[in-house]
Each structure stands twice: as structure tokens, then as C-alpha cells.
Amino acid sequence: MRNRIAFLALYGLCWTLLFQFFRIVFFLYHYQKALEIAPSLWASSAFHGLRMDISFASYLLLIPTLAMLFTTRSTSWYQRFMLIYSGIMAFVIVLLVVTDLELFRAWGFRIDGTSLHYLETPREAFASMGAAPVVPLLLLVAVLWALSARLLQIIVRRCTSRFTRIPLYLSIPVFPALAAMLIIPIRGGLQLAPMNESAVYFSDKSFANYAAVNVAWNFMASVFNNTYSQKNPFIYFEGQKDADMVGSLYPAPEQHEQVISREKPVNLIIIIWESFTAKVAGSLGGLPEVTPQFNRLSSEGLLFTQIYASGNRSDKGMVSILSGYPAQPTHSIIKIPKKTRSLPSLPGALHDRGWYTSFYYGGETEFANMKSYFLQQHFDRIIDRNDFDEKDMNSKWGAHDHVVLNRVINDLDRQKQPFFTTVFTLSSHEPFEVPVPTAIPGNDSEHLFLNAHHYTDEAIGDFIKTAKTKPWWDNTLIVILADHGHPLPDLHRPKPSEFHIPMLWLGGALTRAPGQVTTLSSQTDLAATLLAQFNVPAGEFRWSSDILSKNKVPFAYFAFNNGLGWMRPDGFLVRDNIGGNITERQGALGSQEPDLARAYLQASFSDYVKR
Structure with a gap:
């Protein structure tokens, strides 16, 4: 024994x-x-x-x-x-x-x-x-x-x-x-x-x-x-206190600045650039030589300089952009179709009002369960790797960005208007392989990452150049933004730099350009902002606020695995949700801000659980 x-x-x-x-x-x-x-x-x-x-x-x-x-x-x-x-x-x-x-x-x-x-x-x-x-x-x-x-x-x-x-x-x-x-x-x-x-x-x-x-x-x-587990693990306040605190961040929108033409229905193209971090955009204070086309286009369009991604994965970013819904630190709502069915969306709102909606991606839309979400949100047409020739499958993910963007250009020539087209790039995702000669040499992950962004930048630049020659350009708004940021390149900046992303508006329908919008905002705010420009009600998008509204409350929240970031014009904090510690803090944040950050986490996760 x-x-x-x-x-x-x-x-x-x-x-x-x-x-x-x-x-x-x-x-x-x-x-x-x-x-x-x-x-x-x-x-x-x-x-x-x-x-x-x-x-x-x-x-x-x-x-x-x-x-x-x-x-x-x-x-x-x-x-x-x-x-x-x-x-x-x-x-x-x-x-x-x-x-x-x-x-x-x-x-x-x-x-x-x-x-x-x-x-x-x-x-x-x-x-x-x-x-x-x-x-x-x-x-x-x-x-x-x-x-x-x-x-x-x-x-x-x-x-x-x-x-x-x-x-x-x-x-x-x-x-x-x-x-x-x-x-x-x-x-x-x-x-x-x-x-x-x-x-x-x-x-x-x-x-x-x-x-x-x-x-x-x-x-x-x-x-x-x-x-x-079906419980909210982030309970900090009793009753409706968290909802009341968060409600103060979303006042009823007042008069907003109109920056696109309303003479007739406007076409909308959203290009979601995989892992596009502000750290590689020279026009936003990032590395100057990585995205020369985006830097040049920034001086032509309306550049939003203080946009932060809601989450750190593509599946979370997709819902944040199209449904104005905040990311969750430990879950991803896109993985649960019965929950995403309850979400409002840009394609759904525009489809109901006569826009023809389409989604383009060179890889498999089944990845991370995204396809079920797209099908629920009233995309009339979904183009993915199954719709490209075998010769175009020139990366581990599928068709490279220039192939997909060329397909979009050709299809839009025959597209019924008004149209709403979403394009999701993939070449700047790991393994960062590109079909062109190396522009930024180096075999380590960081240089491969930078080189892949340089390639996608060229592909998007060519797309915009060609789009300007099309008859639909004068009546089209193009939005370029990221699905999420990235830890690379490592510039030894604070955690929020990983979530700082570019957003640029271009197109013939844009009446305010060139220019900049410096209001601190979230990726989730795109939905309400666009719908206000189109004069479409955005009441269902309760987690999205119009960036161009006169009474917009400037803030951004981002979630990562068991952590959150809280951005205000006068500073930020990064919180570890497990230990409850503030791991980074900068600026002169008010004493109420840590509680407001926790209230946002509690209220948004409660909303997720109830759906």
C-alpha cells in the first residue's frame, strides 16, 4: 500500500x-x-x-x-x-x-x-x-x-x-x-x-x-x-446601473455634418483590409514607406484619424463593422448563428431599401463561421474562393487581393445600382505571402507582414485608379478600413496602438474632401455614421453612434482575450479582466472612467448573453 x-x-x-x-x-x-x-x-x-x-x-x-x-x-x-x-x-x-x-x-x-x-x-x-x-x-x-x-x-x-x-x-x-x-x-x-x-x-x-x-x-x-456557461462573468454593478452609465455615451443624435451627396441613391463599397494597423500608415504617423498608395489617397479623401478596432480577430471585426456590435473578450458572437440572427446590419438595412448587396472574399467564407452571418444579413450575392478559377488560387488562403479586386471592378460594371459591395482582403494575413517581387526585404515575420501590406496597398491603389474611370464613380462612396489591428510591427508603443486602425472615405459622392475627422471613435460607429449619411434610421444599432453628429461622445472601447481598453480624448487605460488590474494607463482620465469601462463591458456582455 x-x-x-x-x-x-x-x-x-x-x-x-x-x-x-x-x-x-x-x-x-x-x-x-x-x-x-x-x-x-x-x-x-x-x-x-x-x-x-x-x-x-x-x-x-x-x-x-x-x-x-x-x-x-x-x-x-x-x-x-x-x-x-x-x-x-x-x-x-x-x-x-x-x-x-x-x-x-x-x-x-x-x-x-x-x-x-x-x-x-x-x-x-x-x-x-x-x-x-x-x-x-x-x-x-x-x-x-x-x-x-x-x-x-x-x-x-x-x-x-x-x-x-x-x-x-x-x-x-x-x-x-x-x-x-x-x-x-x-x-x-x-x-x-x-x-x-x-x-x-x-x-x-x-x-x-x-x-x-x-x-x-x-x-x-x-x-x-x-x-x-451562459452567465455574464463580468458583473460589477447591480440593477440597471451599468446600462444607465453606458446610455450616457449614446445620446440621441442631433444635427450632423452631411459629407456625401443626396441627389440620388449613393453606391457604397466597403473594403475591409486584413490586419491594417495605423502603425503601417504614414498618413497616421506610422511607418512612411509601407503603404504609399494609401498615404497618397489620404490627401484626396476624408481621413478619420482616431478610429479603434473593437476586437483583435477578423470574426469580431466583421460584426463590429457591418452590425456596429462591440467585440466580446472571451466569446465571438459570429460563432453562434442564433445570436447573430438578432443583429441589425448595414447590408440588411440597405437591402430593405433597394440596394443590391454583395460580399467578396478570396478565401473560404465558412472560416470562423462567417458565412452563416453573411447569409443572415441579406447579402444578395456572396463570392468566395469557390467562384474563382483554380489558376487564381495562388495563395494558401485562396485568391490574392488583386485577383479579387479585379473581379469586383468587372462585376460592378454590370451591377444594378444602387449597390452595396463589401470586399474582404486576405493577402496581409499570415503567412504574409504575396504574388509579386519583394518590396520590403526580410524573412522574419515583421518584414513579411510589412511586405504583404505593401502589396495590398498597391492592389487597392490600382482598384481606386480604375474605379475613377468608371461611370458609377461619381455616385459612389468607398470606405477603406481594417477588420482589426495587429501587434506587428513592434514599435514599442502602448497596447492601444495595436487597435488603432485607419479609415478613409473616397469617391465621387464625397462632398467634403480632402479633409480629416479627428473625433475619437470606434469601428462600431461606422454603421450609424453611414446610415445617417444615407438618411436611413439607425435606431436598431444601439452600440453605434454617428461620428459626424454634433453631440457625438468621443470614446472607444476595445476587447482582447480577457482584457479591455478604454480610450478617451484625455487618456486611456488597459484593464486585465481576470486579475482586475489596470495594466496600462496614460493621460489625465477622470476618476469615473475605470467604472465606465467596466460598465461598458458588463452591459455589452449582458446584451450578448441575452441574444
């Missing part, structure tokens, strides 16, 4: 030490971020993360402990079982650990259950890996698995070989009791609240908190919570 209990204790300790070793691997892989925090925080991350490591190690002990019940007469089968069990668990956990290394670099948060949605479209999921060092990562998986499995096998072989027969009357009460006792470390102790992410968050430095998280625990908790 003593040998069996000693084995279980040693086996759990081994897993705990492995989790600490994987944390060291995380620090080494992200050494640049690790060097930005104090070395004392490295040790603090390991210390605070220990409870979560023990918690998941205890989960892994449940099956071996219960299986011990059946070793009273024979133990050889148990050794074989534990060798197989250990090998499988080691492989799964190592795969999560290594995948998380690269996803954290790209997304800025630890892997969770949301990543499973992208496996529904494996072609696109594989394409996203194109910029990652796949071969070194696979080699790392093999090395870490070999080390982990070997260590576990040594413990299993040496300990189980010492097992002797024990009476059944001892086995029956002891091992179920031990399994039951594992509930204590699984829940993180005897405290009231069970183990959760906030239990390991300890710092106002986000990277230190992320490093403390056990990736396997985080992934499994996310899968189960996203599947079964």
Missing part, C-alpha cells in the same frame, strides 16, 4: 515539475518580452502559477488513482496502462504547450478553447501557420515529448515494479478516498472560490500574469466554460 501511495505522490510531483519546466520554455521562447519585466517577476510567475500546476497535475492523477483499485491481484497490466496513459497525456500537453508558444506570439494571449473553432476550416487554420517556424516547432514537440514521456516512464517502471498484492478490503476504501481528496488541490485549496485564472494573476504586468497560467489547465477550463 505504501508503495502505491508513494508512486501516486511522485507521479503528481513529476507532472508539477514538468509544468514548471514548460513555463521556463515559455520565458525562453518569448525572451524579448521576458527581458522587459523585472527578473523577480519570473520567479513570481512560477510561484503563483504553482497552484494551477498542482491543480492540473491532480486532474491527471484521478484516473491512475481510481485504476489502482484493480491492482489487488495483478499489477503488470497497471504498468502497461500507465506507460500508455503517460505517453498520450505527455503528447497532448506538449502539443498544447508548443502550439501556445506560437499563438501567444501572434495573438498575445494563452491558447484557449476559441482556437478549436478555427479547426472547423483546416485549410485556413493551416494557412495561418505559414509564417510560423513549423519545422523547429515540430522538432520542439518531439524533443519535449521524448523528455517528458521518458521521465514519466522511468517513474512508472521503477515504482510499479515494487507493487505487491494487497487485500481487497484495503484497496476499496483507500483509493476512492484518495481520489476524492484530490478535489482539494484540483480546486486550488479550501477557499470559497475554486481555481480560476485570477488565482494566479498577481501583477500589473500582463506578460508576468500570462506566464503564470498553466496552458493545459487554461485550455481545458476554456473549453468547458465556453460550452456550458
Whole structure:
């Protein structure tokens, strides 16, 4: 009996030490971020993360402990079982650990259950890996698995070989009791609240908190919570206080500035530029040579200089743009058709008033469940990779941007007017491959990212140049904006720079150009702003406000995985929703602003839950 209990204790300790070793691997892989925090925080991350490591190690002990019940007469089968069990668990956990290394670099948060949605479209999921060092990562998986499995096998072989027969009357009460006792470390102790992410968050430095998280625990908790939880986890105020506070941000619109012609119905083209961050737009203070065409066009059209994306993924940005709906930090409404069915949308509002609506994308619209949303929102026609010739499938994602934009130009020549056309680019998505000679040399992710934007910039510039020659140009408004920003390029700017995106209005229907709009606004405000210009009621778009209204309240909210940003003209804050810490703050924000940010999160998530 003593040998069996000693084995279980040693086996759990081994897993705990492995989790600490994987944390060291995380620090080494992200050494640049690790060097930005104090070395004392490295040790603090390991210390605070220990409870979560023990918690998941205890989960892994449940099956071996219960299986011990059946070793009273024979133990050889148990050794074989534990060798197989250990090998499988080691492989799964190592795969999560290594995948998380690269996803954290790209997304800025630890892997969770949301990543499973992208496996529904494996072609696109594989394409996203194109910029990652796949071969070194696979080699790392093999090395870490070999080390982990070997260590576990040594413990299993040496300990189980010492097992002797024990009476059944001892086995029956002891091992179920031990399994039951594992509930204590699984829940993180005897405290009231069970183990959760906030239990390991300890710092106002986000990277230190992320490093403390056990990736396997985080992934499994996310899968189960996203599947079964229908509650709002962000409750800070009682009653209707959150709704009342948020309501003050959306006053009834008053007189607005009319910047497009109303002589007859205006055609609308929205070009949603994948990952287009203000950091690569010289006209917005970004790198000057990456998007020369956009910089030139900025001096011709109406440039909105203070627009912030609502979320950090395409599926969230699409809903923010077309439905004026804010992103959620832990969920994506586009994944749940029964919820998106209740959303208003630009294509729906214009379709009902006679506009012919179409959507163009060179990849698979099934990616991230976007197609179901498009079909619900009254697009008359959806063009995706299935509508292009095989010779045009010249990237891992599908058809490159110049191919799609040329298709749009040709189709619009025959299109019934007025039309509303949405174009979603893809070439500036990972793996950042382009079908033209390299303009910005460099093989690292940052230079590939910049080069891809240079290509898309040229493709859009050519599209606008050709559009100016068309008879429909004089009666058309073209809006260029991003689906979301991006961590790249790393210019060592505060977190909000990742969400600062360009928005430019062009076209013959534009009556105010050239010019700039400097009002601080959100991506979600596009819907109400456009509908006001078209004299279409926007009352259903409760999370969208007219940027050009005289009484527009200047603010922007953005959400990322378990965090939020709150922008005001006099400053900003970035909040970690798990630990409740303000991780970044700048300017002279009023004392009420942190509460207003939390109220917005609570109210918007409550709206999401109710839909």
C-alpha cells in the first residue's frame, strides 16, 4: 500500500515539475518580452502559477488513482496502462504547450478553447501557420515529448515494479478516498472560490500574469466554460446601473455634418483590409514607406484619424463593422448563428431599401463561421474562393487581393445600382505571402507582414485608379478600413496602438474632401455614421453612434482575450479582466472612467448573453 501511495505522490510531483519546466520554455521562447519585466517577476510567475500546476497535475492523477483499485491481484497490466496513459497525456500537453508558444506570439494571449473553432476550416487554420517556424516547432514537440514521456516512464517502471498484492478490503476504501481528496488541490485549496485564472494573476504586468497560467489547465477550463456557461462573468454593478452609465455615451443624435451627396441613391463599397494597423500608415504617423498608395489617397479623401478596432480577430471585426456590435473578450458572437440572427446590419438595412448587396472574399467564407452571418444579413450575392478559377488560387488562403479586386471592378460594371459591395482582403494575413517581387526585404515575420501590406496597398491603389474611370464613380462612396489591428510591427508603443486602425472615405459622392475627422471613435460607429449619411434610421444599432453628429461622445472601447481598453480624448487605460488590474494607463482620465469601462463591458456582455 505504501508503495502505491508513494508512486501516486511522485507521479503528481513529476507532472508539477514538468509544468514548471514548460513555463521556463515559455520565458525562453518569448525572451524579448521576458527581458522587459523585472527578473523577480519570473520567479513570481512560477510561484503563483504553482497552484494551477498542482491543480492540473491532480486532474491527471484521478484516473491512475481510481485504476489502482484493480491492482489487488495483478499489477503488470497497471504498468502497461500507465506507460500508455503517460505517453498520450505527455503528447497532448506538449502539443498544447508548443502550439501556445506560437499563438501567444501572434495573438498575445494563452491558447484557449476559441482556437478549436478555427479547426472547423483546416485549410485556413493551416494557412495561418505559414509564417510560423513549423519545422523547429515540430522538432520542439518531439524533443519535449521524448523528455517528458521518458521521465514519466522511468517513474512508472521503477515504482510499479515494487507493487505487491494487497487485500481487497484495503484497496476499496483507500483509493476512492484518495481520489476524492484530490478535489482539494484540483480546486486550488479550501477557499470559497475554486481555481480560476485570477488565482494566479498577481501583477500589473500582463506578460508576468500570462506566464503564470498553466496552458493545459487554461485550455481545458476554456473549453468547458465556453460550452456550458451562459452567465455574464463580468458583473460589477447591480440593477440597471451599468446600462444607465453606458446610455450616457449614446445620446440621441442631433444635427450632423452631411459629407456625401443626396441627389440620388449613393453606391457604397466597403473594403475591409486584413490586419491594417495605423502603425503601417504614414498618413497616421506610422511607418512612411509601407503603404504609399494609401498615404497618397489620404490627401484626396476624408481621413478619420482616431478610429479603434473593437476586437483583435477578423470574426469580431466583421460584426463590429457591418452590425456596429462591440467585440466580446472571451466569446465571438459570429460563432453562434442564433445570436447573430438578432443583429441589425448595414447590408440588411440597405437591402430593405433597394440596394443590391454583395460580399467578396478570396478565401473560404465558412472560416470562423462567417458565412452563416453573411447569409443572415441579406447579402444578395456572396463570392468566395469557390467562384474563382483554380489558376487564381495562388495563395494558401485562396485568391490574392488583386485577383479579387479585379473581379469586383468587372462585376460592378454590370451591377444594378444602387449597390452595396463589401470586399474582404486576405493577402496581409499570415503567412504574409504575396504574388509579386519583394518590396520590403526580410524573412522574419515583421518584414513579411510589412511586405504583404505593401502589396495590398498597391492592389487597392490600382482598384481606386480604375474605379475613377468608371461611370458609377461619381455616385459612389468607398470606405477603406481594417477588420482589426495587429501587434506587428513592434514599435514599442502602448497596447492601444495595436487597435488603432485607419479609415478613409473616397469617391465621387464625397462632398467634403480632402479633409480629416479627428473625433475619437470606434469601428462600431461606422454603421450609424453611414446610415445617417444615407438618411436611413439607425435606431436598431444601439452600440453605434454617428461620428459626424454634433453631440457625438468621443470614446472607444476595445476587447482582447480577457482584457479591455478604454480610450478617451484625455487618456486611456488597459484593464486585465481576470486579475482586475489596470495594466496600462496614460493621460489625465477622470476618476469615473475605470467604472465606465467596466460598465461598458458588463452591459455589452449582458446584451450578448441575452441574444
